[in-house]
Amino acid sequence: MKYVEFHVRKLSEELVELLKKFKYHIIVCDDVKKYDILNDVTIIPRVTSSNANELKTAPRNAIRAYMVKSKEDLKNYPKLKRVANIVTLTDEALIRLGPKSIEKIVNLGLPVEICVNDIIRVLEKSRYLKGLYNLMRYAASNSIDLIVSSCPTKNLDVLHPILVRSILEELGLSSIQAKKALTQTPIKVLRGIGYNVYLE
């Protein structure tokens, strides 16, 4: 089984090696500007921003991720569909977003990305994750496409895909949905942009 790590913030050789060991064969990285293959790992560029104009000027081959921190970021939400490929929710959004904001995101029809490390950090503080639980409701009923990544900057942040899947299952998804969030949905997004990638 091979997986996709959809959000690497800073790339290093050590990190690529570890990701390869953990069976991640496609990496989408903020730190890269060109499509590349390193140690049999495919690396794809990505632009993450909470500014829609910045995403407009992003290179064509890069994945454009619109970052949502609060409900103010969703003011011009119908226009986002033309600009972004995915919507990324930060830890603040996972705590604060209410059902209406989540409904807006669902109506956009774009895949939604969440970071597992953020979830763990917030869970540690034993805070109520209003946004996350609202999102999970839609994800469990297959109303949205969910993408999950561990968002690593250093080796310690890289979580094994089995651990990531188990966290999703604990949050209320079925094992098939959890697996899909790490394999099929990211591949669908990448193919939508024009990358001929596949997981064997």
Added chain:
Amino acid sequence: MYILNNYLLIILSLIITSLCISIISFILILKVKKLVELFRLSLRSRLLRSYIKSIEARKKRRLRKRYMVFEIINYGRSLNISKEELDTLMKKYFKELFGTTELSRSGLTLITIDKSKFRGVLKYHSTYRTKVLMTLALLQVKEGLIVNPLRTTGTLRKALKYARIIK
């Protein structure tokens, strides 16, 4: 003229029969759809759901032991943690996430750890697999031990063999 009339009649009759067939098939499709919907509704019914739950509960009664072989990635550095310390850390984080009752039910224990091979074997009950894995994720984030779950087995002997702790 007579032959032409006959042809027209035949064509007309064919058209009428095809129309009849299509109407009948449409009615049948509607009926089948209704039946399918009824079947779906019956599947959603409370009685059936409770029955399925009771079956699942019966299944849950039988707890099977599972042994997980895991690897700690430490980049050549020696492990500064003893077996007892790691065991208490795991239990602490499990308790933090799911509570004391779940911890006692899960049967989570660290059976062995080989410091030279950076491998260890965990024991838990099969239904608590995801919870144990989530605990390992929390352990990695908090303590800085990169955990790589290698394999899950049903017997300790196989787990030790896989971890290459015994030959």
